[in-house]
Amino acid sequence: MAGVASLLSRLRKLNNPPEVPAKLPNALRFGILGAARIAPNALIVPAASHADVVVTAVASRDQAKASAYAKKHKIPTVYHGSDCYQQLLDDPNVDAVYNPLPNGLHYEWTVKALNAGKHVLVEKPVADTSAEAQQMIDLADKKDLVLLEAIHWTFHPASQRVKEIIESRELGELKNIKADFALPTLPHGLVLLEDDVRFQYDLGGGVTMDMGVYPLSAIRFFSSSDLAKVESAKAIGHERDPARIDRAMQTHLVLQSSVEADVFVDYAMPGWGPFHIIPRMVKCNIHLELEGGTIDFFNFVMPTLYHSITVKPTGKKARVEKVYEYKDGLGKEWWSTYRYQLEAFVDKVRGRTPKTWSTHDDPVKQMQWVESVYAAAEMPARPTSTYFRSSI
Ligand SMILES: NC(=O)C1=CN([C@@H]2O[C@H](COP(=O)(O)OP(=O)(O)OC[C@H]3O[C@@H](n4cnc5c(N)ncnc54)[C@H](OP(=O)(O)O)[C@@H]3O)[C@@H](O)[C@H]2O)C=CC1
Numbered sequence: 001m002a003g004v005a006s007l008l009s010r011l012r013k014l015n016n017p018p019e020v021p022a023k024l025p026n027a028l029r030f031g032i033l034g035a036a037r038i039a040p041n042a043l044i045v046p047a048a049s050h051a052d053v054v055v056t057a058v059a060s061r062d063q064a065k066a067s068a069y070a071k072k073h074k075i076p077t078v079y080h081g082s083d084c085y086q087q088l089l090d091d092p093n094v095d096a097v098y099n100p101l102p103n104g105l106h107y108e109w110t111v112k113a114l115n116a117g118k119h120v121l122v123e124k125p126v127a128d129t130s131a132e133a134q135q136m137i138d139l140a141d142k143k144d145l146v147l148l149e150a151i152h153w154t155f156h157p158a159s160q161r162v163k164e165i166i167e168s169r170e171l172g173e174l175k176n177i178k179a180d181f182a183l184p185t186l187p188h189g190l191v192l193l194e195d196d197v198r199f200q201y202d203l204g205g206g207v208t209m210d211m212g213v214y215p216l217s218a219i220r221f222f223s224s225s226d227l228a229k230v231e232s233a234k235a236i237g238h239e240r241d242p243a244r245i246d247r248a249m250q251t252h253l254v255l256q257s258s259v260e261a262d263v264f265v266d267y268a269m270p271g272w273g274p275f276h277i278i279p280r281m282v283k284c285n286i287h288l289e290l291e292g293g294t295i296d297f298f299n300f301v302m303p304t305l306y307h308s309i310t311v312k313p314t315g316k317k318a319r320v321e322k323v324y325e326y327k328d329g330l331g332k333e334w335w336s337t338y339r340y341q342l343e344a345f346v347d348k349v350r351g352r353t354p355k356t357w358s359t360h361d362d363p364v365k366q367m368q369w370v371e372s373v374y375a376a377a378e379m380p381a382r383p384t385s386t387y388f389r390s391s392i
């Protein structure tokens, strides 16, 4: 009962966070490219409880959509029309840009934002190819600007706690990882529309590009190892474009550290759940096998709602941990992964050391892994941006 009450309390505050009484006078001013569905969760709501962040502008191609979005989210400056993204980048009152455009546009608009002198928080995956990802990192370094790929779940203290348990070697060497992120089949259009950006090859769609980056990043994060080879990969094509867009992907990886890993991602697992009347449960779990036992991290993608870290030494009783705040007091029980991510982003921009940060070449590795999985599954690599030049 107490568990349900605290879940409800977290849910309430997560969606309606207590706003800070006043923003700092020179708070970081964010502009958003596109009236994207993810922006309220990933930036707008988290910003309300951060004294050093204001969302100052949004650009959306359609005037009515732009105005409605800005009104709903109380964003003072609105750009619309065919040139609206560039207008937002040219706005001297914007310090940082949030880029939640379709994957295939991440590269172009992040490069343009960096060239306009803005820090960038870009949605995952950072680009459609590893070559693009490398260029983006190089450009951010050259310009001395912050560029962060929004692998938000790694910023949550529960994720860091799992890594800490592995690295404490309490259970010895890491051997195997099983990482699943899969959704049940839901009535058509309930979650993703048929023309969703995720199903469009030219925009960098596909489940491995989208949901796949969660388990793939988890394997890198928990193993601290790079890919040696993709042993096998089997895709199930999406009905819209089955040869190029994967609805599901099952893959077996061998890492340089000799850890082996299985990944399963699916937009629409077939079949029904209990009693054949409700859909199957979402699969969102990291199962780690170590020399001396196992760790299960349930709901690693949205740990704020609910999660469990089950540590089971071989032959002994399991213990369950739940971690919503850092031990030193950073965070609140209801802070979402995005809120923790925003804290780190602002710290970095302000020259402070964030609690945690991605490794420098993570976005490149991410895309190299994705490319290797597609190649092994005999699916085409995602298209290179038409904006790409071999050097910038
Ligand atoms: N971190 C996370 O938890 C999540 C991350 N994401 C990532 O965020 C990104 C966006 O996802 P989501 O918010 O669901 O997508 P949406 O379709 O809701 O938003 C994408 C936005 O891109 C703009 N856009 C520009 N060109 C095109 C085009 N040719 N076709 C369609 N849209 C275009 C549109 O803005 P406008 O028309 O207003 O100009 C649109 O609002 C993806 O990279 C996805 O991987 C998504 C969900 C969760």
Ligand SMILES: O=C1OC[C@@H](O)[C@H](O)[C@H]1O
Binding pocket: 198, 210, 211
């Ligand atoms: O980032 C994401 O997280 C949840 C998924 O369901 C979604 O498709 C994806 O974009």
